[in-house]
Amino acid sequence: MTHDEEEKLYGLMAEFDTPEALVQAAERCRKEGYKKMDGFSPFPVHGLPEALGLPRNKVPLVTLCMAILGALGGFFLQYWVNVIDYPLNVGGRPYNSWPAFIPVTYECTILFASFGAVFGMFTMNGLPKPYHPVFNVERFALMTNDRFFICIEAGDSLFELTRTRRLLESLKPHGVYEVPS
Amino acid sequence: MATKHIKKSQKETDESILGGDHTYGSVNEKISSIVLTKEFKPVWLFGFAVALTLFLVLQISVGRLFTHYIGIWGINVPVGWGFDIINFVWWIGIGHAGTLISAILLLFKQQWRTSINRFAEAMTLFAVACAALFPILHLGRPEKFYWLFPYPSTFGVWPQFRSPLEWDVFAVSTYATVSALFWYVGLVPDLAALRDRTKHQGLKVLYGVLCLGWRGSARHWFRYETAYLLLAGLGTPLVLSVHSIIGLDFATSIVPGWHATIFPPYFVAGAIFAGFAMVITLAVPLRKIYHLEDFITMKHLDNMAKVMLATGMLVGYGYAMEAFMAFYSGNNYEIAMMKNRLIGHFAPFYWALIVCNLLAPQILWSKKARGNLVILYIVAMFVNVGMWLERYIIIVTSLARDFIPSSWHDYAPTIWDWGIFLGTFGLFFTLFFLFIRFVPMISVFEMQELVHKKKHGH
Numbered sequence: 001m002t003h004d005e006e007e008k009l010y011g012l013m014a015e016f017d018t019p020e021a022l023v024q025a026a027e028r029c030r031k032e033g034y035k036k037m038d039g040f041s042p043f044p045v046h047g048l049p050e051a052l053g054l055p056r057n058k059v060p061l062v063t064l065c066m067a068i069l070g071a072l073g074g075f076f077l078q079y080w081v082n083v084i085d086y087p088l089n090v091g092g093r094p095y096n097s098w099p100a101f102i103p104v105t106y107e108c109t110i111l112f113a114s115f116g117a118v119f120g121m122f123t124m125n126g127l128p129k130p131y132h133p134v135f136n137v138e139r140f141a142l143m144t145n146d147r148f149f150i151c152i153e154a155g156d157s158l159f160e161l162t163r164t165r166r167l168l169e170s171l172k173p174h175g176v177y178e179v180p181s
Numbered sequence: 182m183a184t185k186h187i188k189k190s191q192k193e194t195d196e197s198i199l200g201g202d203h204t205y206g207s208v209n210e211k212i213s214s215i216v217l218t219k220e221f222k223p224v225w226l227f228g229f230a231v232a233l234t235l236f237l238v239l240q241i242s243v244g245r246l247f248t249h250y251i252g253i254w255g256i257n258v259p260v261g262w263g264f265d266i267i268n269f270v271w272w273i274g275i276g277h278a279g280t281l282i283s284a285i286l287l288l289f290k291q292q293w294r295t296s297i298n299r300f301a302e303a304m305t306l307f308a309v310a311c312a313a314l315f316p317i318l319h320l321g322r323p324e325k326f327y328w329l330f331p332y333p334s335t336f337g338v339w340p341q342f343r344s345p346l347e348w349d350v351f352a353v354s355t356y357a358t359v360s361a362l363f364w365y366v367g368l369v370p371d372l373a374a375l376r377d378r379t380k381h382q383g384l385k386v387l388y389g390v391l392c393l394g395w396r397g398s399a400r401h402w403f404r405y406e407t408a409y410l411l412l413a414g415l416g417t418p419l420v421l422s423v424h425s426i427i428g429l430d431f432a433t434s435i436v437p438g439w440h441a442t443i444f445p446p447y448f449v450a451g452a453i454f455a456g457f458a459m460v461i462t463l464a465v466p467l468r469k470i471y472h473l474e475d476f477i478t479m480k481h482l483d484n485m486a487k488v489m490l491a492t493g494m495l496v497g498y499g500y501a502m503e504a505f506m507a508f509y510s511g512n513n514y515e516i517a518m519m520k521n522r523l524i525g526h527f528a529p530f531y532w533a534l535i536v537c538n539l540l541a542p543q544i545l546w547s548k549k550a551r552g553n554l555v556i557l558y559i560v561a562m563f564v565n566v567g568m569w570l571e572r573y574i575i576i577v578t579s580l581a582r583d584f585i586p587s588s589w590h591d592y593a594p595t596i597w598d599w600g601i602f603l604g605t606f607g608l609f610f611t612l613f614f615l616f617i618r619f620v621p622m623i624s625v626f627e628m629q630e631l632v633h634k635k636k637h638g639h
Contacts, residue, residue, distance in 0.1 A: 019633060026399075038398050038399055039398070040396060040397045040398055040399070041397050041402065042205060042209075042370075042374070042397060042625075042626060042629050043205075043370070043402075043626040043627070043629045043630040043633070044402040044403075044405065044406050044626075044630070045399070045402070048399045048402075048403075049399060049400075049402075049403040052399055052400075054399070054400060054403055057403055057404045057407055059404050059408050059411065060407060060411060063408075063411050077331060078342040081331055081339040081340070081342065082339070082341070082343070085337075085339065086337065086338065086339040088341055090341070090343055093343070097343055100342065100343040101342055101343075103345075103348040103351070103352065103422070103429075104342055104347070104348055104351045106418075106422060107348075107351040107352050107355040107422065108351065108355075110355060110359065110415050110418065110419045110422075111355040111358060113411075113415050114358070114359045114362055114363075114412060114415050114416075115362075117408040117411040117412050117415070118362045118366055118408060118412065120408070121366075121404045121405060121407070121408035122393065124404055125398075125400070125401045125404055125405070127393040127394060127395065127401070128390075128393035128394050129393070129394040130389060130390065130394045131394070132394060132396055134396055135396070140396075141377045142377070143377070143396075143397050144209070144370070144373050144374035144376075144377045144378070144397065144625075145205065145206050145209050145210075145374070145377065145378070146204065146205035146206040146209070146629075
């Protein structure tokens with residue numbers, strides 16, 4: 001295979017019948033030193049993130065930051081409105097009647113934290129992304145039904161078509177496919 | 182020996198929440214095929230037609246309200262809150278079971294939630310949509326509802342954040358938004374499954390767009406599961422806060438019968454109680470019509486009946502404390518209010534409520550009764566009616582008989598009150614029928630996960 005043909009390749013993909021086989025395959029590939037790879041499954045497979053050597057994800061951090069932003073934003077919105085811009089004297093109560101501001105502060109915290117969790121998750125996942133090279137593999141359409149895939153990207157420094165293919169084939173997959181980019 | 186026994190009982194539980202001999206593929210096939218078919222079941226068509234008719238009643242009633250304003254309703258001084266607020270509290274309470282099932286049971290790792298969470302969440306969304314209509318419609322000028330939101334208006338006026346009614350705006354809108362997010366996030370992988378399954382090119386594109394190009398990547402699942410768990414963690418205090426704030430709408434006032442510290446927790450218990458009754462009301466016919474007995478098993482119904490019984494007892498405790506505190510307070514107005522309920526003007530409603538909410542569910546102590554669909558359904562219906570009566574009692578008895586006898590006045594709903602109430606059933610069921618036909622009503626990927634767990638016994 002020439003260098004040019006390898007350039008057009010996104011990676012090599014292997015298909016498995018069970019989540020256990022996928023986890024074992026991921027484990028093996030990581031031990032071989034591959035880094036740019038990903039697993040694909042119809043449902044979250046436990047042990048797969050560890051097998052792929054994924055770092056801790058940052059969704060909780062984003063959620064926490066948004067929660068703090070929501071809490072401060074919610075409280076100071078009320079403070080600014082009811083104390084600074086439009087002070088209302090209700091039965092002589094203090095303008096900054098902070099206990100009465102708690103419910104709205106609380107709701108804003110939860111609203112912003114939820115936005116953080118959901119939109120943070122989708123953004124870090126790079127979604128929405130209508131096109132991705134893995135969809136070029138015909139068998140990949142069966143993934144959401146009951147198939148499990150691992151894909152080693154051509155961009156990995158260790159990637160070499162014949163060697164990588166031999167490694168994937170040694171894992172007893174259902175099949176190994178080239179993923180055109 | 183002991184561990185063996187535990188293992189065995191664990192296995193039995195797993196089996197009873199997922200019947201039949203299912204594989205990852207067969208689960209997908211079974212659930213997706215309800216959506217991906219050209220066939221419309223006659224039952225579905227009939228139900229949808231009835232729902233649309235009721236929805237039309239809503240449109241007519243709301244149209245009349247918009248042209249003639251709230252004078253067409255039965256509310257007046259002193260009963261300024263009538264069907265509008267009764268229905269608001271009733272509908273939003275129903276929604277709470279959906280969040281409980283999807284969020285709280287997820288945190289408690291209750292696997293039986295899996296096959297009922299999707300449609301319970303849908304129920305939440307649609308119930309909140311019905312609920313949210315009422316506070317807007319009961320504004321004297323419903324077209325100015327956006328004044329409730331803090332936005333920089335040219336006339337320089339801002340909302341009053343010390344009012345529980347303003348808290349409501351934030352609580353209900355946050356609840357609706359977070360419920361919608363939770364539901365959609367859960368739906369994304371299933372929409373991808375539909376995309377991969379459908380043969381229709383247009384639908385493939387539609388589902389492809391809706392699922393945001395989901396490709397089941399391990400990195401994505403990793404963040405997805407974290408986000409889903411965080412959402413559940415956020416949804417749990419949220420659902421408690423929403424009905425607490427609705428309880429505070431009443432409790433912060435000085436009206437006899439409302440000014441009670443027990444209101445927030447007692448409202449939350451009532452909400453979950455009513456919500457589970459509605460989930461049973463929906464689940465029993467659904468599993469029959471769509472042959473989902475393998476997924477929504479008798480174990481599910483049994484568990485839901487138990488939750489209903491438990492929350493029903495909490496609500497009963499609330500009633501007892503309400504009565505006790507009224508007399509214990511020594512406050513003449515509180516005592517008069519309670520006497521009005523127990524032996525006075527409103528006694529028929531009050532005792533009907535006790536029968537529906539307190540006595541009827543007692544039959545669920547019996548395992549046989551929980552296993553009998555007819556009995557279960559009848560009890561759920563009693564609770565649906567009872568919880569509506571509860572809000573009627575709370576709102577009407579207190580307002581119609583307040584401090585000065587000269588201002589006493591009774592309340593009677595008009596045809597337009599009934600029109601809007603029945604109409605919201607139309608809105609709810611129209612949305613629900615569309616949902617069961619066009620969206621997978623059971624979470625495919627979570628069921629596949631359950632199949633996996635069942636196979637490996639963990």
